Amino acid sequence: DTGVSQDPRHKITKRGQNVTFRCDPISEHNRLYWYRQTLGQGPEFLTYFQNEAQLEKSRLLSDRFSAERPKGSFSTLEIQRTEQGDSAMYLCASRVLQSAGELFFGEGSRLTVL
Amino acid sequence: GESVGLHLPTLSVQEGDNSIINCAYSNSASDYFIWYKQESGKGPQFIIDIRSNMDKRQGQRVTVLLNKTVKHLSLQIAATQPGDSAVYFCAENGPGGSNYKLTFGKGTLLTVNP
Numbered sequence: 001d002t003g004v005s006q007d008p009r010h011k012i013t014k015r016g017q018n019v020t021f022r023c024d025p026i027s028e029h030n031r032l033y034w035y036r037q038t039l040g041q042g043p044e045f046l047t048y049f050q051n052e053a054q055l056e057k058s059r060l061l062s063d064r065f066s067a068e069r070p071k072g073s074f075s076t077l078e079i080q081r082t083e084q085g086d087s088a089m090y091l092c093a094s095r096v097l098q099s100a101g102e103l104f105f106g107e108g109s110r111l112t113v114l
Numbered sequence: 115g116e117s118v119g120l121h122l123p124t125l126s127v128q129e130g131d132n133s134i135i136n137c138a139y140s141n142s143a144s145d146y147f148i149w150y151k152q153e154s155g156k157g158p159q160f161i162i163d164i165r166s167n168m169d170k171r172q173g174q175r176v177t178v179l180l181n182k183t184v185k186h187l188s189l190q191i192a193a194t195q196p197g198d199s200a201v202y203f204c205a206e207n208g209p210g211g212s213n214y215k216l217t218f219g220k221g222t223l224l225t226v227n228p
Binding site (some may be wrong): 004033040041042043044045048056089093102103104105106108109 | 142149150153156157158159163203205215216217218219220221
């Protein structure tokens, strides 16, 4: 499968625990995006990378959220000290900088905080 | 404020009928628009896009219309099939377009009755 891959697909955790999600973009896609989606809502932009550089992170929901893309390939999104309000689907998307603009989304990582 | 929204949260059609899903946007500087389809438990899937210098674009069974005067976007699906049942999101890219940080609306649930 050459699409955007996310892992894990589902994560159930207790409040206060840390969680990390991984995204493997489509090969050679230099732009990588993280979105969050709650039930009944459209995806909400969180942050994005061009290669290894994080170009915007002001939309991350709090300082408990952080993202990395150390080698310009896969990316991780970490949530520290999870809260019940963090329960959502976390979507990763990628694209080639020079492309028309379509974002290719992964299947998402669903987080449930008990 | 800047927002993307939908006129109809749900739409139910008979198989074989044409479907029209509407979307209003408020940022007149947006220059790129995309329609995504999202099936239950899956990530958004690209359907069709359109740039602000166009009024209409056609794909396979789908047509997107853009009316910049009233800031309205629509997605037309011809000969709707049961497999078209999903939530449809419109998304816009605001000014400074190359970042492609899409802003999504809430979505319209399309149900196709056999």
